[in-house]
Amino acid sequence: MPSPAPWLYWALLSALFAALTAIFAKVGVKGVDSDLATLIRTVVVLLPLSAFVWLAGKWSNPTALSSKALIFLGLSGLATGASWICYFRALKLGEASKVAPVDKLSLVLIAFFAVVFLGERPAGREWLGIALISVGVIVMATKR
Template sequence: MKLVVLAHLAVAFAPLITFLLKLGVEDINSDFDALIQTAVVLVALSVLVGATGKFQSLRSVGPGTWVFLILSELATSVSWLCHSRAMHLGEASRVAPADNLSVVFGAPIAAVLLGERLSAMGWLGAGLIAASAVLVAAAP
């Protein structure tokens, strides 16, 4: 149940990112915009982790975990930079669907690299997401 609630909250907040970003990026460089976003995330998560008592010693993080965390955050940085630049250049209604294509690419990656299994309905859903993103982006 907790997974469902968290997933729904993520879905509820995701469109706000696109809307608020589009409103806020008009007057600044997209790279600087991504830097500000990252700083806000760092402060907000530091407060959250501190307030919930979930802070861990950095020494408790193993070397393999560090490698994957760093690579993951480098990928996040590139994604945010590209998203910010796309929002500067295009309409939010066309950038947001393209951003959601991560689901379409994430499913086969999870299947191949992580050994996860997606049902036929799951693959159909990923296909429908791809089709809907293309339709929304191509709409006049």
């Protein structure tokens, strides 16, 4: 049996931390304005990440990047911020066990956008997985 691709380990860790994010945020947002909670979260991400990049010697002058890279990284940042604001507002108003699965509808949207904008072509088996995720989101979001 072939060993998993290196990206898989990072993706699994990402999923673990995303799950912890939902639980920690749901507890943390209680009694706190969701927008303020998002700001606090952003600062907590910014400071250690800045230190990590600096200490790891990965800092380079951002103005040396191509304008295309800067534009798309900027758009990604704006989308992340909008996502976090909406996510924290949803967690403030709803149950984490419903909010998080609906948030994962992003997986379906990513597949669609990757086909339309990046020219990616998922195989039939992958489309089946995408469809199952869609059904799972509907089931989780509508549970009583």
